[in-house]
Amino acid sequence: MTLDEFLTDAASRSADNAVTLTIRDLLGRWGAKRRDPDTVQSISSDLAAYGLQTSPSFEVSWIDTEVILIAHTASGVPSTDDWEPRPTSTDTEDVSLTVSSLQSATAGVTRVRPDESVIKARSLMHRHDFSQLPVMKSERALVGVISWESIAKGRLDGDVDTVSSVLAPAATVALTADLLASIPRIIESGYVFVEDNTKRVTGIVTTSDLSQQFELLAGPFLLIGETERRLRRLIDRWFSVDTIKNAVHDSPERRKQVVNASGLTIGEMMKLFEPESHWKTLSSLADRKTFLQALDEMRRLRNDIMHFNPDPLDQTAITGTRQFAKWLEYLDSAAVAKE
Known part of the structure; x- marks a missing residue:
């Protein structure tokens, strides 16, 4: 099925038969794997052209979250009750990282009813290694929580037969709350249950999830830092101060302030290495095209990390950047040997 056929089919469906697919599969329809600004813009524009929008937004939710393609009615009112309008931005720096970007936020919950036994709740908590369970009358009726702490306090007061x-x-x-603003609340309680705009509980986020997310970002973040330090060290060895200053094109005043590679942005470092004339003395150490490809791959990985792209980082890019860092270490040694 072509993209045009897919969108035409989605636009023709009723609300109770809407196309449902994961964000990962949605990206695949456009031949993409990650949500970079160009991809987001392209998908948003194509959906709008067919009178479609995803619910929830495909821009910031976890990549394996299911979304539905919603057709607007002629009056402009969405065709489902839980449609939630969301501005589209092509600038990743203008889009807040939301709670929905965490995998656990939409992974569902194991719940118990208020009239069920504490024994059942304890068994479920042991079975799944949970510290708490939501107590719910239905998927949209959260009445409280049962935890090891609440069970211990209940025992002090007497009978603890039922969850209530x-x-x-x-x-x-x-689900759409700003993640950074929500961190203090998550730390204070140790967890938060996540609700969509219809009050349906979609998942639970714990301090463990925050730690895992930090761990996933910390390694690549430190790798980028190491790679940039090695790159700046090489620039100071390979290029004169005047050549380094000439890589700064935006402001004469800033150009005066740049005295070494530490004052360059990653984009300016790219510009410094691009001219073939700069490789007259470097060609014996590295191939220009291969070096620029590795540098651009590192730049793209850096942008993903710094812009907090909600998609899992590309492991191929991480491996390539780690290899680039080793290459830079070798080139540094080779440069020292030539001096």
């Missing part, structure tokens, strides 16, 4: 006897208030956060 050890019920505690539940901490919640919206």
Whole structure:
């Protein structure tokens, strides 16, 4: 099925038969794997051209979150009750990282009813290694939480036969809430239950999830830092101060302030290495085209990390940047040997 056929089919469907697919599969329809600004713009424009929009937004939710393609009615009112308008931006720096970008936020929950036994709740918590469970009358009726702490406190007060006897208030956060602003609340409670705009509980985010997310970003972040330091060290060895200053094109005043490679942005470092004339003395150390390809791959990985792209980082890019860092270490040694 071509993209045009896919969109035509989606636009022709009723609300109760709307196309449902994961964000990963949606990206695949456009031949993409990650949500870079150009891809987001292209998908948003094509969807709008067919009168379609995803619910929830495909821009910031976890990549394996399911979305539905919603057709607008003639009056401009969305065709489903839970449609939530969202501005589209092609600038990743203008899009906040939301709670929905965490995998656990839309992974669902294991729940218990208020009238069920504490034994059942404890068994589920042991079975899944949970510290708490949402207590719910239905998927949109969260009444509280049961935890090891609430069970212990309940025992001090007497009978703890049913879940309702050890019920505690539940901490919640919206699926579209700003993630950074939500971190203090998550740390304070140890968890938050995540609700969509219809009050359906979609998942739970814990301090463990925050730690895991930090760990996923910390390694590549440190790798980028090491690679940039080695690159700046080589630039100071390979190029004169005047050549380095000439890589700064935006401001004469800033050009005066640049005295070495530490004052260059990653884009300016790219510009410094691009001219073939700069490789007259470097060609015996490295191939210009191969070096620029490695440098551009590192730049793209750096942008993904610094802009907090919600998609998992490309492991191929991480491996390539790690190899680039080793190459830079070798080139540094070779440069020292030539001096």
